[in-house]
Amino acid sequence: xxxxxxxxxxxxxxxxxxxxxxxxxxxxxxxxxxxxxxxxxxxxxxxxxxxxxxxxxxxxxxxxxxxxxxxxxxxxxxxxxxxxxxxxxxxxxxxxxxxxxxxxxxxxxxxxxxxxxxxxxxxxxxxxxxxxxxxxxxxxxxxxxxxxxxxxxxxxxxxxxxxxxxxxxxxxxxxxxxxxxxxxxxxxxxxxxxxxxxxxxxxxxxxxxxxxxxxxxxxxxxxxxxxxxxxxxxxxxxxxxxxxxxxxxxxxxxxxxxxxxxxxxxxxxxxxxxxxxxxxxxxxxxxxxxxxxxxxxxxxxxxxxxxxxxxxxxxxxxxxxxxxxxxx
Amino acid sequence: xxxxxxxxxxxxxxxxxxxxxxxxxxxxxxxxxxxxxxxxxxxxxxxxxxxxxxxxxxxxxxxxxxxxxxxxxxxxxxxxxxxxxxxxxxxxxxxxxxxxxxxxxxxxxxxxxxxxxxxxxxxxxxxxxxxxxxxxxxxxxxxxxxxxxxxxxxxxxxxxxxxxxxxxxxxxxxxxxxxxxxxxxxxxxxxxxxxxxxxxxxxxxxxxxxxxxxxxxxxxxxxxxxxxxxxxxxxxxxxxxxxxxxxxxxxxxxxxxxxxxxxxxxxxxxxxxxxxxxxxxxxxxxxxxxxxxxxxxxxxxxxxxxxxxxxxxxxxxxxxxxxxxxxxxxxxxxxxxxxxxxxxxxxxxxxxxxxxxxxxxxxxxxxxxxxxxxxxxxxxxxxxxxxxxxxxxxxxxxxxxxxxxxxxxxxxxxxxxxxxxxxxxxxxxxxxxxxxxxxxxxxxxxxxxxxxxxxxxxxxxxxxxxxxxxxxxxxxxxxxxxxxxxxxxxxxxxxxx
Numbered sequence: 175x176x177x178x179x180x181x182x183x184x185x186x187x188x189x190x191x192x193x194x195x196x197x198x199x200x201x202x203x204x205x206x207x208x209x210x211x212x213x214x215x216x217x218x219x220x221x222x223x224x225x226x227x228x229x230x231x232x233x234x235x236x237x238x239x240x241x242x243x244x245x246x247x248x249x250x251x252x253x254x255x256x257x258x259x260x261x262x263x264x265x266x267x268x269x270x271x272x273x274x275x276x277x278x279x280x281x282x283x284x285x286x287x288x289x290x291x292x293x294x295x296x297x298x299x300x301x302x303x304x305x306x307x308x309x310x311x312x313x314x315x316x317x318x319x320x321x322x323x324x325x326x327x328x329x330x331x332x333x334x335x336x337x338x339x340x341x342x343x344x345x346x347x348x349x350x351x352x353x354x355x356x357x358x359x360x361x362x363x364x365x366x367x368x369x370x371x372x373x374x375x376x377x378x379x380x381x382x383x384x385x386x387x388x389x390x391x392x393x394x395x396x397x398x399x400x401x402x403x404x405x406x407x408x409x410x411x412x413x414x415x416x417x418x419x420x421x422x423x424x425x426x427x428x429x430x431x432x433x434x435x436x437x438x439x440x441x442x443x444x445x446x447x448x449x450x451x452x453x454x455x456x457x458x459x460x461x462x463x464x465x466x467x468x469x470x471x472x473x474x475x476x477x478x479x480x481x482x483x484x485x486x487x488x489x490x491x492x493x494x495x496x497x498x499x500x501x502x
Numbered sequence: 503x504x505x506x507x508x509x510x511x512x513x514x515x516x517x518x519x520x521x522x523x524x525x526x527x528x529x530x531x532x533x534x535x536x537x538x539x540x541x542x543x544x545x546x547x548x549x550x551x552x553x554x555x556x557x558x559x560x561x562x563x564x565x566x567x568x569x570x571x572x573x574x575x576x577x578x579x580x581x582x583x584x585x586x587x588x589x590x591x592x593x594x595x596x597x598x599x600x601x602x603x604x605x606x607x608x609x610x611x612x613x614x615x616x617x618x619x620x621x622x623x624x625x626x627x628x629x630x631x632x633x634x635x636x637x638x639x640x641x642x643x644x645x646x647x648x649x650x651x652x653x654x655x656x657x658x659x660x661x662x663x664x665x666x667x668x669x670x671x672x673x674x675x676x677x678x679x680x681x682x683x684x685x686x687x688x689x690x691x692x693x694x695x696x697x698x699x700x701x702x703x704x705x706x707x708x709x710x711x712x713x714x715x716x717x718x719x720x721x722x723x724x725x726x727x728x729x730x731x732x733x734x735x736x737x738x739x740x741x742x743x744x745x746x747x748x749x750x751x752x753x754x755x756x757x758x759x760x761x762x763x764x765x766x767x768x769x770x771x772x773x774x775x776x777x778x779x780x781x782x783x784x785x786x787x788x789x790x791x792x793x794x795x796x797x798x799x800x801x802x803x804x805x806x807x808x809x810x811x812x813x814x815x816x817x818x819x820x821x822x823x824x825x826x827x828x829x830x831x832x833x834x835x836x837x838x839x840x841x842x843x844x845x846x847x848x849x850x851x852x853x854x855x856x857x858x859x860x861x862x863x864x865x866x867x868x869x870x871x872x873x874x875x876x877x878x879x880x881x882x883x884x885x886x887x888x889x890x891x892x893x894x895x896x897x898x899x900x901x902x903x904x905x906x907x908x909x910x911x912x913x914x915x916x917x918x919x920x921x922x923x924x925x926x927x928x929x930x931x932x933x934x935x936x937x938x939x940x941x942x943x944x945x946x947x948x949x950x951x952x953x954x955x956x957x958x959x960x961x962x963x964x965x966x967x968x969x970x971x972x973x974x975x976x977x978x979x980x981x982x983x984x985x986x987x988x989x990x991x992x993x994x995x996x997x998x999x
Contacts, residue, residue, distance in 0.1 A: 362868045364860040371857060374846035381805060381835060381843055382857035382911070383826040441848055 188435050192450040195433075199454055203461035212464050219340060221460045223411065225452070226345035226352075227252075227404045227420050231427030232452050233356045233445070234400035238393050239431055240360065242373040242440025244298045245287060245394065247306035248401040248427065253419030254309045255280045256405030260322035260415025269326045277402050283309065284398020288391040313417050322415040333410025345407055352400075357445040369393065373440030422473070425480055430455045432483035439491050455479070505531030505566055505663050507695045512561035514547055514719075521547045522719045525561070529712065531663070534686065534696040536706045536727070539716035539739055545699050548716070549666055552697075553585040554578035565663060584657035585666040592649060592656075594642030599624035601641050602656050627655050631685060647678035654685055665689060666697035671705060672791055675997065683709050703732050715739055747937050748965040754947035757783045757968065760817075761952040762921055764802065767811035771797040773976045775811070777969075779921065779952040784943060786967025787956040789996045794976040795956045796838050799923045802954075803835045804828040815921070829858050832920035834912035836927055838956070840901070844908050847897040851889050852878040854896050854907050859916040881910025885942070902935030909942060922946055923954040928962060940966055960989045972996050 203212040211217060231248050238245050255276045262272035283305065290301040324330060336343045360366035371379040372386045380386050404423070409415040432438070433455070434448030458479065462472045508528040514521045522544045529535040537545050550556040552563060554572030563570045565581060572578045578585075592601045599620045624637035635648055644652065650670060657665050667686075671679050686709055689696060698710055706713060707727060715723040715738040723738040758781030767775040771794050779785050787795040800806040802813060804822025813820050815831055822828040825835070837843035845854055855878045856863055863873045878892040885906040889899055896907055905927060912919050924943065928936045943966060946953050957963040963970060964987045972980040972995040980995035 358868075364864060364869060367853070367860055367869060371846050371849065371853065374849050375842075377843045378837075378846050379857065381803070381825050381837055383824075383829040384857070384860075385824065385826060441846065 188447055189450070192434065192447055192454070196450055196454050196457065199457050199461065203457065203464065207461070207464050212461060215341065217460065217464060219336070219343075221456050222341070222346045223336075223343045224408075225456050226343075226349040227408050228423050228426045228430060228452055228456055229349035229352060230400045230404040230407070231420065231423055232430040232448060233352055234397040234404075235424075235427050236431040236434075236436050236443070236445065236448055237356065237360065237369065238397055239428075239436045239438065240373045240440060240443055241369045241390065241393055242376060243291065243390060243393065244302065244438075245284075245397045246299065246302040246424070247283065247287060247309060248397060248404075249419075249421040249424030250306035250309035250313070251280055251283045251398055252401035252403075252405030252408070252424075253417065253421050254283075254313045254316070254405070255402035256409040256419045257313055257316050257322055257415035257417065259402075259406045260324050260409050261317060263324055263326050263329065264322055269328050273406065276406055277399050280398040280400075280402025280405075281395045282398070284395040284401075285391065287398070288394035291394070292387045292390050310421070313419070317415075319417050321417065324409050324413045324415060329406075329410045330413050333407060333413065345411065348407070353445060353449050357449075360445060365389070365392075370441055373442070375441070422476075425476055426455045426459065429476070429480045429483050432480075432487050437487050437491060438484075439487075505693060505695050506564075507664055508564045509548075509552075510562045510564070512548065512551060512563070513559045514544075514551060514556065515559055520719050522551075522558070525716075525721050527714050527721065527724055529695050529697065531693040531695050532690055533712060534690055534698055534710045536710040536713045537697055537699045537716065538706060538713055538735060543716040543739070544719040545716055546668065547719075549585055549668055549697070549699065552578065552583060552664075552666065554583075579660065579662075582661070582663035583666070584660060584662040584664065585668065586650065586653050586657060586670060587668045592641045592652060595640055597638050597640055598628075598635055598644070598652055599637040601652055602627065602637075602659055604656070624655075627659060631655060631658075631688065633681070645678075647674050647681070650674070650682070651685065654689075658689065662694070664695045664697065666699070668699045670698075671700065671702060679705070703735060706735070707732075747940065750937075751940055751944050751966075752948075753944050754782050754784075756948075756950075757781065758950065761815065762802070763812075763814040763817075764798075765812045765814075767798070767801060767813065768809050769797060769801050769806055770809065771976045772801065775973075775976075775978055777971050777978065777981065779954060781920075781950050781952055782947045783969065784947050784953045784955050784967045786963040786970045787954065787973060788960060788963045788970055788992045789958075789973035791958060793973040793996065795973050796925055797976070798973075799835055799837075799925050799954065799956060802828070802921075803833055803923065805835070832918050833923070834858075834917070834919045834921070835923045836905070836908045836912065836925060838925040838929070840904055840908065840929075845896050845904060848895055850893045851882070851887070851896055851899070851907055852892040855881050855892075855911045855914060857911060859914060862916045877914045877916060878910070881907070881914055884913075885910055886938075900931075900935075902931035902939075905931055905935075905939065909939075913946070919951060921952045921954070923956070925956045926958065927955070928957065928959065936962075960992055964989055964992055 204210045231252065234248050235245055258279060259272055259276040262275060263269060267275070287302050287305055290296045290305070291298045332344050360369060368379065368384045368389055371384060372389055376386050404420050408420050430452040431443070431448050432451070434443060434445070434451030436443030436448060459472065459476065462475055467475070506528060509525050512522050512525040525548060537548065539545050547556065551558045554575045554577050565583070570578070570581055572581070602624050603620060621637045628635050628637060631651070633651055635644065635651065641649055641652055654665070670682060674682060686696060700706060710727050713723070713725050713727055713730065713735065714721060715735065717739060760778050761781050762779040764778070765776045775794070775798055777785065787798065789795050797806065801808050804825050804827050808821065820831060822831070841847060852874050856874045860869065863870050863877065875892055881887065882889060882892065887903050887906045887910065889903065896904060899907065912922060927943070928939050931939070943953055943955060955963065955967055964984070968984055970982050970984065970987050970992060971978055972992050974996055982991070
């Protein structure tokens, strides 16, 4: 009885819509690709191998969006951390030390964002965009805009090893573990509930004994950490820290979160839907590559998809807003 | 042609409430019609429909025989309907003249706004109304009363046929009210249709010609002002004698030792505020809007910073930095604005009830949903909250039930509330639920909780409280027991300058 209720809750109307959308995307690309090469194991492997990056960026920005905030520096932060990580390894630092140091750098950038937003009182949009610009500049400065090779065997193993007939990359396991962890954290713990309550009404949450500033700090630092990890794993996968890094995947992360039902207004959306949203995005981006669409047009397509997600979110908010803002 | 405004069969429903049902009446030019009713009777909703802010579900409004169909407030303004709300709709940094002529200022050579001409035209209007306002002064520097005058001139200048006032005298002093009434008489002589919304009966008799009484969204009485009296109006508004509501209360008579002692409390709004609250006592805070009552509540609760003074709970000095500290010490606040500060509207009844006790409903690392459900179901039963399940989104409940959700939050078995601060707990809820809330407040006192009861409704505050503290301009201007208090005394202190 209880599990049936849980099942129903999980597969609500929105989930069904998302699954249908996923099936449509997969079917369309399968039909359009030559000999159905889209569904070929080699291509599925391709989709899976990069999914960890979008997953982490989606989780980073998703948690913040639920709390009614936003971080536009995830891509730049991750890219900077990726190249710094590669530089540290190149300089002879042991990989565990380099890993922890880089994660700390990402977290420090997150803490800086949190300070700008919570203490100084800047708009999160502008503040994190400025920080993104700083991080982007530093990325170029770090090694004169030249990529840094990553040769550490442990790191490249994490980035490239695949289990089960080459189908299950180590990085995908990391992505799935991360998704399960954040789904439980946000859905079943005091912390997660507090994030939703703050996103729903920050002042009411504060007057009920929740600390919005504390939680906002945790979420921005978390966002910085996940961005850094995304950058590190991309460097591990490409065996190189590059200056473009994960920048372009930031919008995929936001699009996935919004497709999955996380609203810009805050306070709503669950990671079950977001996971499917992320599958859709990854399937979509890869599909365009398989069809041979130029990367310039792919950028256009990603923008259109984000606009689509924004529109859906806007219409939802407007429907809700109409019922709330007019007071009788 | 004589002006005429007519409402026909107006209906409006919100989730959980039928705000207006079958409203029919008409007003002619040169007449002042009072729209009277308790909070939540539907007056504001009707004004909002008339001003294009809300759309009626059914029915029509006709002005001078033409059917009005507004999709925005701008449409209504263009059609000749101006509503003057309590919240000013002026730009504080711009001058009086610029506010009176917004958007379409007279233009001089080169298409630039001709400052002098603008000022002269504004001055003409100001003279016409016999006021002493400098047209070049920024509106933000004027008193509330003069800001209201500016708004009236703005409506007059637009040549509106209909001018509606929503509780215009709430923030005004007696002298200012006299000026306002003089203005209204001038508008009346000019043949305008005037709607006047107010709770204050004495004003109704001074300034209006006709009265329409709303109760729970229905039109319950329509009469000529000259042919009725206060008692009749009160009966129509309340549906019964007010006295009964309070006489029937089961009060607490066991008032114990001092629970809260506030001395010389100062914030950026408050000046030298002192009072005490005892176990089982209800201390009422009366005063006009902006008197500083909410600020007292927020300062005690740790929501706003305190600059000096002392707060003692059970004899121990405290200084809460955050609401969390206050809650841990047994202080609870039901804020004035339920929707903005009290509730997370899109979350369930359960989520709203368990907000402050999340740390106490855990099993291991996770929230215990069963415990949350039990606590919420208990609250739903205790307060007879009308909701089908605890999973219902709070937004879909009526105002009274939303208020009960907040009360349930602070009185659940996991809370140890000693001091309960209720800021305007009956605002916007219907008369029947009000009586329930009064009994709840008495019951809280009966359980030994000290209750701070802030209300702008004089009758309520005077009849519920054991002790009444009156505030004006951030200061305490008087304190008395229920036996000593009368509405007149409290009002005099509340308006003291």
